[in-house]
Amino acid sequence: MADIRINMHSDTQSRPTPGMKEAMMAAELGDEQSMTDPTTIRLGETVAELLGKEAAVLMPSGTMCNIAAIAVHCRTGDEIICDRTSHIINAESGALAMFGAMVRPLDGRNGIYGPDQLEEAIRPSRRHAPRSRLVEVEQTSNAGGGTVWPLETVRAVAEVAKKHGLALHMDGARLMNAVVATGVPAGHQAAPFDSVWIDLSKGLGCPIGGVLAGSTEFIHEIWRWKQRLGGAMRQSGVIAAAGLYALENHVDRMAEDHANARVFAERVANLPGISVDLDTVQTNMIFFDVSRSGISAPAMQMGLEERGVRITAVSQRRLRAVTHLDVSSADVEEAADAVRAVLEEMPGDAPGHAETRPARSEQVL
Numbered sequence: 001m002a003d004i005r006i007n008m009h010s011d012t013q014s015r016p017t018p019g020m021k022e023a024m025m026a027a028e029l030g031d032e033q034s035m036t037d038p039t040t041i042r043l044g045e046t047v048a049e050l051l052g053k054e055a056a057v058l059m060p061s062g063t064m065c066n067i068a069a070i071a072v073h074c075r076t077g078d079e080i081i082c083d084r085t086s087h088i089i090n091a092e093s094g095a096l097a098m099f100g101a102m103v104r105p106l107d108g109r110n111g112i113y114g115p116d117q118l119e120e121a122i123r124p125s126r127r128h129a130p131r132s133r134l135v136e137v138e139q140t141s142n143a144g145g146g147t148v149w150p151l152e153t154v155r156a157v158a159e160v161a162k163k164h165g166l167a168l169h170m171d172g173a174r175l176m177n178a179v180v181a182t183g184v185p186a187g188h189q190a191a192p193f194d195s196v197w198i199d200l201s202k203g204l205g206c207p208i209g210g211v212l213a214g215s216t217e218f219i220h221e222i223w224r225w226k227q228r229l230g231g232a233m234r235q236s237g238v239i240a241a242a243g244l245y246a247l248e249n250h251v252d253r254m255a256e257d258h259a260n261a262r263v264f265a266e267r268v269a270n271l272p273g274i275s276v277d278l279d280t281v282q283t284n285m286i287f288f289d290v291s292r293s294g295i296s297a298p299a300m301q302m303g304l305e306e307r308g309v310r311i312t313a314v315s316q317r318r319l320r321a322v323t324h325l326d327v328s329s330a331d332v333e334e335a336a337d338a339v340r341a342v343l344e345e346m347p348g349d350a351p352g353h354a355e356t357r358p359a360r361s362e363q364v365l
């Protein structure tokens with residue numbers, strides 16, 4: 001297999017920078033489980049302050065942040081209302097089912113639903129029906145295209161949820177991308193939510209971790225789940241130090257990732273047989289459809305890999321490219337050139353190559 005020089009599979013693919021590694025090496029360490037790791041404590045305090053919450057806790061992954069939060073919010077038969085594209089439905093191995101929670105998926109636009117849709121989905125209290133319990137928002141929406149929930153929509157949805165006594169959870173895997181894209185501070189975006197987390201291992205460029213925030217009482221309950229799920233750590237300061245470094249040094253620079261994503265999107269949108277909904281390119285992701293080219297998305301992925309570029313097919317028709325701190329402005333130009341080269345060199349109309357039916361499900365990581 002060819003060497004991958006430009007890895008746009010996901011923003012999880014970046015490697016820790018030299019500065020981050022130094023911070024990790026220098027971290028003051030203790031024991032997280034007995035609350036004596038000073039660096040982890042500092043990260044929790046920093047993120048709690050950033051998100052305007054009373055407390056926050058480091059978790060090994062964003063998935064564990066979602067699972068633990070849902071475990072605290074929901075009981076058997078409770079219903080979670082979220083967009084149908086959301087990570088908690090499609091990419092967490094059915095974890096919701098561990099707590100007997102049900103899902104009410106909404107048909108949002110590019111991963112973003114509105115207050116009226118929410119209002120309609122909330123069930124009246126009847127003993128025959130599941131209890132509407134939790135409203136979830138994914139900022140930014142991954143499968144929606146890295147799209148940003150506007151603050152007004154977040155607030156309007158939260159108002160409906162609160163009117164009906166529902167809890168609110170934000171999957172903020174890429175909340176900091178939304179902050180950079182809009183200039184709206186994280187605390188404003190997180191304000192209506194009972195629980196919210198940010199991922200350290202995506203645009204922030206850390207090797208591992210997510211930080212989940214909420215009230216003191218909520219985080220107290222989360223600690224039980226962290227322990228239960230095997231997420232309680234020891235010298236976790238090495239991870240926390242990377243997180244603190246990233247929050248200081250890697251937030252503003254995400255504007256470069258967004259600019260690079262736009263350049264890549266505009267370049268591939270101009271290629272024959274490629275469609276890109278440029279309106280959805282708001283942060284660091286680009287979904288593009290190759291079905292009109294006569295080349296399937298997996299074939300495009302293979303052709304790109306042979307040219308040292310990794311961009312992943314999420315269905316027979318569509319691929320997703322993601323920019324991050326290891327993808328430069330020259331890289332996105334080269335990647336777009338590689339897409340052009342594959343189009344020029346591959347036999348587009350080979351039988352069975354192009355799949356034009358809508359994808360039943362897409363894989364997003």
Ligand SMILES: Cc1ncc(COP(=O)(O)O)c(C=O)c1O
Nearest residue numbers: 061062063087142171173199365
């Ligand atoms: C929107 C969203 N939520 C949650 C996760 C899970 O995060 P992690 O990979 O840290 O478990 C991801 C990962 O891609 C994601 O995109």
